[in-house]
Amino acid sequence: MPEQTPRQTWESDSARYLTPRGREKPDAWAEEAGESKRRGGQRLLSAGTVVPPADVARALGLEAGGQAVSRRRLILLDDEPVELADSYYPPRVAAGTALAEPRKVPGGAVTLLAELGFLATRVEETVSARLPTEEEREALRLGEHEPVLVLNRLILDGDGLPMEFCAMTMTAKDRTLRYRMRLD
Numbered sequence: 001m002p003e004q005t006p007r008q009t010w011e012s013d014s015a016r017y018l019t020p021r022g023r024e025k026p027d028a029w030a031e032e033a034g035e036s037k038r039r040g041g042q043r044l045l046s047a048g049t050v051v052p053p054a055d056v057a058r059a060l061g062l063e064a065g066g067q068a069v070s071r072r073r074l075i076l077l078d079d080e081p082v083e084l085a086d087s088y089y090p091p092r093v094a095a096g097t098a099l100a101e102p103r104k105v106p107g108g109a110v111t112l113l114a115e116l117g118f119l120a121t122r123v124e125e126t127v128s129a130r131l132p133t134e135e136e137r138e139a140l141r142l143g144e145h146e147p148v149l150v151l152n153r154l155i156l157d158g159d160g161l162p163m164e165f166c167a168m169t170m171t172a173k174d175r176t177l178r179y180r181m182r183l184d
Contacts, residue, residue: 015180017029017110018110018120018123018155019110020107020110020111020113020114020115020119021107021108021110021111022107022111023106023107023111024106024107025107027040027042027107027108028108029041029042029075033077033078038077038078039076039077039078039079040075040076040077041075041076041079042073042074042075042076042085043073043074043076044071044072044073044102044103044104045072045073045074046070046071046072046102047069047070047071047072047099047100047101047102047103048069048070048100048102049067049068049069049070049091049095049100050067050068050069050070050088051065051066051067051068052067052068052070052088052165056068056088056165056167059154059162059165060088060089060090060162060165061090061161061162062090067091068088068089068090068091068094069088069089069090069091069093069094069095069097069099069100070086070087070088070089071085071086071087071099071109072084072085072086072087073085073087074139075168075170080141081139081140081141081171082140082170082171083140083168083169083170083171084136084139084140084168084169084170085166085167085168085169086166086167086168086169087099087109087164087165087166088164088165088166088167089109089163089164090161090162090163093113093116093118093163093164097112097116098112099112109164113163113164118157118163119157119158120155120156120157120163121156121157121158121160122155122156122160123153123154123155123156124153124154124156125151125152125153125154125179126151126152127149127150127151127152127177128149128150128152129147129148129149129150129172130147130148130150131145131147131148132146132147132148132169136148136169140169140170140171142171146171146172146173147172148169148170148171148172149169149170149171149172149175149177150167150168150169150170151166151167151168151170151177152165152166152167152168153165153166153168
């Protein structure tokens with residue numbers, strides 16, 4: 001019987017993506033990938049003001065047709081696409097900031113938001129699985145029947161107001177999402 005090679009799985013922990021870092025530090029994804037001797041990168045696909053999908057607008061407390069600042073990124077692992085990340089911010093948080101501009105934000109969005117006085121105090125995450133849209137399938141280079149995992153993350157500030165909604169559509173193959181919770 002031939003010897004089987006163990007599959008390499010990717011295990012991710014959300015906490016590192018919610019903690020401000022210094023502007024000089026690598027982004028959380030590059031750091032996480034580096035810990036596994038891999039290369040994590042991202043390509044900014046778009047940034048600007050948009051009318052978000054209705055479910056995102058509701059989560060952000062926006063009126064129907066209201067605008068949000070949006071950033072769309074293609075997340076890469078060893079130069080291969082593994083995730084599409086769509087972040088949305090209410091105007092009170094991100095209008096007129098670097099988040100609305102098509103450029104890299106040193107230290108990442110969480111660091112910039114902290115510098116602006118917005119600190120995450122509560123996070124709600126929902127994970128689901130589905131087949132990808134054609135656009136997602138092409139961007140993530142998936143086969144016709146390969147599913148994706150969708151992680152929707154709503155981040156609230158100290159006043160309980162939404163400061164970011166991120167929809168992450170990721171390749172499901174060999175992916176593990178790990179959650180640790182502290183119960184006080």
